[in-house]
Amino acid sequence: MTESFRRDGEYEQYANPYQGAQQHASSPVNPEWPPPPAQPPAPQPVTVEPGTTVWPAQQQAAYATSADGGDGNGGGTALLTAAPAEPAAPAPKKRTRGPLALLAAVAIVAAAIGGGTAYGIQELTGNDTVTSSSTSTNVIPSSAKGTVSGVAKAVSPSIVEINATLSNGSSTGSGVIITSDGEIITNNHVISGASSIKVSTSDGKEYTAKVVGTDSAKDLALIKLENASGLTPATLGDSDGVQVGDEVVAIGSPEGLTGTVTSGIVSALDRDVTVSTDESQSQGGQGGGSGQWPFEFGGQEFNGDTGSSTTTYKALQTDASLNPGNSGGALIDMNGNIVGINSAMYSAADSTSSSSAGSVGLGFAIPINTVKSDLAKLRAGGSDS
Numbered sequence: 001m002t003e004s005f006r007r008d009g010e011y012e013q014y015a016n017p018y019q020g021a022q023q024h025a026s027s028p029v030n031p032e033w034p035p036p037p038a039q040p041p042a043p044q045p046v047t048v049e050p051g052t053t054v055w056p057a058q059q060q061a062a063y064a065t066s067a068d069g070g071d072g073n074g075g076g077t078a079l080l081t082a083a084p085a086e087p088a089a090p091a092p093k094k095r096t097r098g099p100l101a102l103l104a105a106v107a108i109v110a111a112a113i114g115g116g117t118a119y120g121i122q123e124l125t126g127n128d129t130v131t132s133s134s135t136s137t138n139v140i141p142s143s144a145k146g147t148v149s150g151v152a153k154a155v156s157p158s159i160v161e162i163n164a165t166l167s168n169g170s171s172t173g174s175g176v177i178i179t180s181d182g183e184i185i186t187n188n189h190v191i192s193g194a195s196s197i198k199v200s201t202s203d204g205k206e207y208t209a210k211v212v213g214t215d216s217a218k219d220l221a222l223i224k225l226e227n228a229s230g231l232t233p234a235t236l237g238d239s240d241g242v243q244v245g246d247e248v249v250a251i252g253s254p255e256g257l258t259g260t261v262t263s264g265i266v267s268a269l270d271r272d273v274t275v276s277t278d279e280s281q282s283q284g285g286q287g288g289g290s291g292q293w294p295f296e297f298g299g300q301e302f303n304g305d306t307g308s309s310t311t312t313y314k315a316l317q318t319d320a321s322l323n324p325g326n327s328g329g330a331l332i333d334m335n336g337n338i339v340g341i342n343s344a345m346y347s348a349a350d351s352t353s354s355s356s357a358g359s360v361g362l363g364f365a366i367p368i369n370t371v372k373s374d375l376a377k378l379r380a381g382g383s384d385s
Contacts, residue, residue: 139155139235146334148249148261155336156261157231158232158233160184162175163198163199163200164191171189172256173186173190174190174253174326174329174330175199175329176234176328176338177233177234178234180232180233181231182224183224184209185222185341187327187366188220189343190327197209210224213379214378218313218366218370219366235338236337236372237333238339239340239368239369240367244267244269245266246334247263247333248318252322252326253326254322262321263320264320265318266316270315271316271364272312274306275296276310295364303347314367315365316331317362318363320363322363338368339367339368340365340366341371343365343366344363344364
């Protein structure tokens with residue numbers, strides 16, 4: 001025999017229309033009450049204690065049992081309670097104030113000034129790293145943007161003059177500072193075969209430099225100044241974004257004239273320029289005096305014999321004036337980014353006269369993206385194999 005127990009209040013109860021408004025503890029609940037009538041009785045106020053009146057809702061009221069200090073099995077007082085009313089519409093949310101609003105405001109301000117401070121942060125934190133950019137970075141102050149003077153002022157501190165002592169003479173060229181502790185990119189032919197290297201910065205300081213690595217196949221070399229710090233590194237741009245007709249500035253030391261600035265445009269892209277990798281050819285190449293750096297283009301030799309050992313690379317062509325000594329210097333866009341390393345120029349001078357020597361608007365530069373892709377190799381000592 002299975003028994004079923006119903007505790008007081010366990011299931012929903014309906015009001016008994018045949019009993020009074022209150023159910024006392026002494027009166028047991030009759031489990032066989034008839035079901036409620038089809039229409040519930042009209043609501044009446046029920047006094048539950050002196051001075052308190054409860055008005056039931058329009059829906060069916062129910063008895064609720066309130067424990068009076070018992071254990072839930074004993075006496076309790078059945079009270080008529082109103083059905084829950086429809087929830088009121090939520091009050092409109094108030095605008096966030098205080099710490100959350102303050103944090104949001106700080107984030108907005110930080111985002112607004114982020115672009116403007118990027119270059120300053122780069123200058124403060126890039127002491128021993130190459131300052132490079134996959135896209136053009138505006139190095140020039142807005143007041144001087146797009147001007148040759150603005151470019152010269154911003155980038156000249158990053159360009160150096162290089163004097164290499166060779167076994168049978170000397171070579172003068174230029175270089176670009178890429179770290180604040182004195183890493184410098186230049187042409188391989190500027191320092192090839194050098195027994196000693198002296199470097200002069202734009203402020204007149206002189207340093208001794210050592211060769212870190214060379215890559216004659218790309219005519220690139222990396223040298224490092226001794227006991228240098230606090231130098232101004234150049235920003236390496238993106239040569240893939242250079243277009244024919246873009247204005248450019250060249251800075252170098254032609255004929256030993258430190259910090260010479262010239263300007264022009266990019267005349268052509270992807271010129272196949274062939275230069276010598278032979279040490280004996282490089283000793284007179286682009287140095288001071290009457291020597292010219294020989295190169296080939298279109299099957300013809302210019303500025304002398306390139307020798308039997310040569311290398312060919314894709315170059316940017318520019319009409320910015322380049323002269324002996326500009327090799328290894330910078331070709332710069334109008335935002336102050338290095339887009340090329342000047343490496344070869346055409347001269348109309350012949351072997352017997354230097355009266356017609358000088359730039360005729362045909363200069364070539366190694367694209368800076370070639371330099372960036374070669375840096376790890378150069379830092380590891382390079383390879384001329």
